[in-house]
Structures are given as structure tokens and as C-alpha cells.
Amino acid sequence: MLVVNAGYLLGAARPYHALALIGLMIPQGFFQIQYLLKDPIKYDVRYQACAQPFFVMGLLVTALAMSH
Incomplete structure (x- = not known):
């Protein structure tokens, strides 16, 4: 989903965002490969703890880009 948002931001003339x-x-992809793809049940909480902050920051970057 974030890839679609990045494409939208490029189309909306927000290249830095x-x-x-x-x-x-x-980092989300890295943590997904490192934890989630190995054993989803065992590493679910660890993956969420590592990757969730980057997802939330991505939401905030998109919101800031759309607010200008």
C-alpha cells in the first residue's frame, strides 16, 4: 500500500515526501524477511515491534505531504 502512496506523491509533485x-x-521489508517469512507465528510480535514504527511514520509522512 505504501508503494501506491509513494507513486501518488510522485504524481502530486511531492518527490521528497x-x-x-x-x-x-x-526497513519494513528487511524486518519482514528477517522475522515474518521465517516463522510467522513465532516472530509475529517481534516483527510488529520492529516494523510498526516505520509504517506509522510512513502514514505521518503521507499526511504531512497532503496537508501542504
């Missing part, structure tokens, strides 16, 4: 959003997606 889109780059920030893409930068926040990289």
Missing part, C-alpha cells in the same frame, strides 16, 4: 516514504519501506 515520496523518497522519504520509500526510505521508510526499506
